[in-house]
Amino acid sequence: MKKQDKHLSIYTQTLTLLLTFIILSTTACGGEDDPTAQQLAFEKLSGNWDLTQGGSIIIDGQDATANFTGFAFSFTDGGYSTTNAGDMFRASGTWQWTDEEAQQLSVDDGKTITIVTLTETSFVFTFTSDGNAGTANHGEGIAGNYTISVNQ
Numbered sequence: 001m002k003k004q005d006k007h008l009s010i011y012t013q014t015l016t017l018l019l020t021f022i023i024l025s026t027t028a029c030g031g032e033d034d035p036t037a038q039q040l041a042f043e044k045l046s047g048n049w050d051l052t053q054g055g056s057i058i059i060d061g062q063d064a065t066a067n068f069t070g071f072a073f074s075f076t077d078g079g080y081s082t083t084n085a086g087d088m089f090r091a092s093g094t095w096q097w098t099d100e101e102a103q104q105l106s107v108d109d110g111k112t113i114t115i116v117t118l119t120e121t122s123f124v125f126t127f128t129s130d131g132n133a134g135t136a137n138h139g140e141g142i143a144g145n146y147t148i149s150v151n152q
Contacts, residue, residue: 003021004110015143018030023120027133036100036102037100037101037102038086038100038102040102041097041102041115041118042075042077042102044118044119044123045118045123046074046075046076046077047074047075047152048074049073049074049150049151050070050071050072050073050077050150051068051070051071051072051124051150051151052151053151054149055071055149055150056149057071057088057146057148057149058146058147059105059142059144059145060144067085068084068085068088068142071084071150072084072087072150073089074151075095079093079094079095080092080093080095080097080107086141087142088129088141089107089109089111090107090109092106093107093108093109094108095108097105098112102115102134103115111128112127113125113126114126115125116147117134118127120151121152122149122150122151123131123149123150123151124147124149124150125147125148125152126145126146126147126148127145128144128145128146129142129144131143131144133150
């Protein structure tokens with residue numbers, strides 16, 4: 001092997017290794033562009049949810065869906081609105097994540113909502129109500145453990 005060919009071969013190997021390292025380091029490191037668990041969850045959560053397609057409202061193990069005909073829940077970034085929610089939730093308000101893993105959120109009336117299932121089409125969540133609907137709803141709600149299944 002000629003001296004020039006030997007140098008070219010070492011140069012080619014070095015260049016190949018360097019390019020491989022650059023490609024691997026840029027694809028392996030997610031950097032700051034990786035979405036957080038909260039961002040990923042909000043992508044699924046945002047939009048309109050309702051009781052159609054098999055949704056339900058269960059209070060302490062009893063089906064109360066018929067009491068909330070037309071119930072709908074809508075989420076925007078930091079805000080929510082409801083339709084036919086009775087004393088479960090205010091007609092509109094604010095919400096925020098309570099954990100980094102996006103498994104719980106709190107709404108402005110003090111309820112903590114625990115996410116059981118969240119996909120692009122199904123949202124199942126639980127919360128406990130003390131029955132105090134607050135001054136915004138002018139009345140008392142139903143105390144108990146709620147499990148709500150809604151769909152998009």
